[in-house]
Amino acid sequence: MPASPFALLGDLLANSAGILLLWLLAASSVLVWSWRWAVASTVTLLLVTSSLLAALHSPLTVVTASQWLAALLAGLLLWQAGSFSSTSTAPAGNWLIRLCGLGFLLGAWQAFSPSLSLPLLTQAETDLLCWIGLCGLVLLSLSNAPVQTGSGLLLLTTPLQSLAALLAPTSGVAVLVGMAQILLALACAGLALAQQIRPTPAQPPKLSFPATQQPARNWLLSHLPAEAPPSARRRSPLAPTAGQPPALPGPPPAPQKEQQP
DSSP states (O other), rough: OOOTTTTTHHHHHSSSSHHHHHHHHHHHHHSSSOOOHHHHHHHHHHHHHHHHHHHTTTOOOOHHHHHHHHHHHHHHHHHHHHHHOOOOOOSOOHHHHHHHHHHHHHHHHHHHOOOOOOOOOOHHHHHHHHHHHHHHHHHHHHOOOOHHHHHHHHHTTTHHHHHHHHHOOTTTTTHHHHHHHHHHHHHHHHHHHHHHOOOOOOOOOOOOTTOOOOOHHHHHHHHOOOOGGGGGGOOOOOOOOSSSSOOOOOOOOOOOOOOOO
């Protein structure tokens, strides 16, 4: 009999086939670029890892219940934000680039074979938690939308969630981790909704004049003399009449000499 009802799902996946399925599910959150799939796979991984711990290590039922509640609330916040948001969610590269990135990451993992071991966890559980965290890091680096960013941050908190439930089950650290997951999801959801508000363009201020004051341009024009009509203008004596050629200018007049007394 399982120690808690949450361990029923963990009993089904506590084998090599179930662990491989979780590896593929974590990789699919990066390959399948859709905010719905990212949120669904992230919440599933959080719930399943909590169930695996409940089946293999039998932590407190209250701790597992708080982890499930935090994962469901965080996923609900991201889902609602993605439903109301219409921002672009194009990845930083096509699926082939993301596949090559995951393949390089997996090849480096197998080549160097890091002997990383977490306390109270088997090597298979440690490798699974590290792989989920690395997939969350890749998802976070390739995302340009708040919903995918929130999914990547939640995947990064998966190892911390598992360690908090095992190392300090009665200190409330697991509850604090769950609250941090909810706050991360709430911040990303608020950022996704804030992108829908477009700022209005700034308009120049309009100057208003009192009724007794006119603009300077109109005041100057009102004090200028009115232009005389064409009929009232004097004709210059040098101006030619109709039908006559224009008169040529003569020599300048000689200067007059002053008379001496």
